[in-house]
Amino acid sequence: MMVEKVTSLDVARLAKVSQSAVSRVFSGASASKATIAKVRAAADQLGYRPNTLARAMITGKSRMIGLVVAYLDNQFYPVALERLSNALQAEGYHVLVFMASNATDNVEPIVQELMDYQVEGIVFASVSISSDLTERCASAGIPVVLFNRGQDGLGLSSVTSANIDGGRQVAEFFVAGGHRRIAHIAGWQGSSTGRDRALGFRQGLKAAGVPLLAEIDGMYSREAAQSAARVLMARSDPPDAIFVGNDHMAFAVMDTLRSELGLSVPNDVSVVGYDDVPLASWDAYSLTSVRQPMNRMVEATVDTLLGQIADRDRPAQKVEIAGPLIVRASARIPEGWKT
Structure with missing residues (x-):
């Protein structure tokens, strides 16, 4: 048995108001309290739900x-996703979540689908987009903000932690702890975050007059990080300290050092990560890590995106927010170091 779909006209008839009044109530436009009450009551009685996509086609919002x-x-992203979604929903927005690799041919159909849904803005979390896609979003009047990733030359807003400063903090920490054979398993060097953390780390070591023993691109991959740890520890002069470009890789490195190679962390090798995800504080890892200031990054991302939705001529913003080094038991703690 087919059930006829309830329309706004049905609601208007039951509430004894005009169809345009029903539209105003559900679009959030101006309406009296009495009208809102009647329309809501009639809609509830009839089981009416407004067609969001149809309204978007008409209003553009x-x-x-x-x-x-x-x-x-990577544990960083489920947490970021939850907080971004909650923050946007608190501002009255619905969130459509898509998964994408950094391959352009994977991102392009997702952007097209988002355009089909008439989204008012897009946040890319550690996803790179091409100049062509950037232009298409601009032509469609859809603001874009990059979260935890930057891309030079595209004129896009971005929000990251202060990655260069974070890498420098780790270098200073290792040197203060007396380490001299210091290596880096870097984040993917195709990303701004990986490059900036590595740059800051190298700068910090250079300023202290300590050479970088070795650097291997861990690709933000657990398997690549494990392989890199094996290569480093097989050297004739293995490192006594390793800075790993994010916590996801750092956990893999610690597991390899302990379980596979039988080494002690930090007695044989100090390990420091980046992100300070919840798992870093667990006793099994107790990972020293540079904390990404998640709440402030989310707040800046939402403020930037909504600001550009309200004012399409607003210039792109590049926001970098410094985070502290959270010292735990995975690395030798320098004497007198404040924890």
């Missing part, structure tokens, strides 16, 4: 934001 994430195996 879908109240939807696209959130595109590269991966969720």
Whole structure:
């Protein structure tokens, strides 16, 4: 048995108001309290739900934001996704979440689908986009903000932690702890975050007059990081300290050092990560890590995106927020170091 779909006209008849009044109530436009009460009561009685996509086609305002994430195996991103979604929903927006790799041919159909949904803005979390896609979003009047990733030359807003400063903090910490054979398993060097953390780390060591023993691109991959740890520890002069470009890789490195190679962390090798995800504080790892100031990054991302939705001529913003080094038991603590 087919059930006829309830329309706004049905609601208007039951509430004894005009169809345009029903539209105003559900679009958030001006309406009296009495009208709102009657329309809501009639809608509840009939089981009416407004067609959000149809309204977006008419008004150009879908109240939807696209959130595109590269991966969720890194614990940083489920937390970021939850907080971004909650913050946008608190502002009255619905969030559409898509997964994408950094391959252009993977990102392009997702952007097209988001355009089909008439989203009012897009947040790319550690996802790179091409200049062509940037231009298409601009032509469609869709603001874009990059979260935890920057891309020079595209004129896009970005929000990151102060990655260069974070890498420098780790170098200073290792040197103060007496380490001299210091290596880096870097984050993917195709990303601004990986490059900036590595740059800051090298700068910090150079300023202290300590050479970098070795640097290997860990690709933000657990398997690549494990392989890199094996290569480093097989050297005739293995490192006594390793800075790992994010916590996801650092956990893999610690597991390899302890379980596979039978080494002690930090007695044989100090390990420091980057992100300070929840798992870093667990006793099994107690990982010293540079904390990404998640709440402030999310707040800046939402403020930037909504600011550009309200003012399409607003210049792109490049926001970098410094985070502290959180000292735990995975690395030798320098004498007198404040924890």
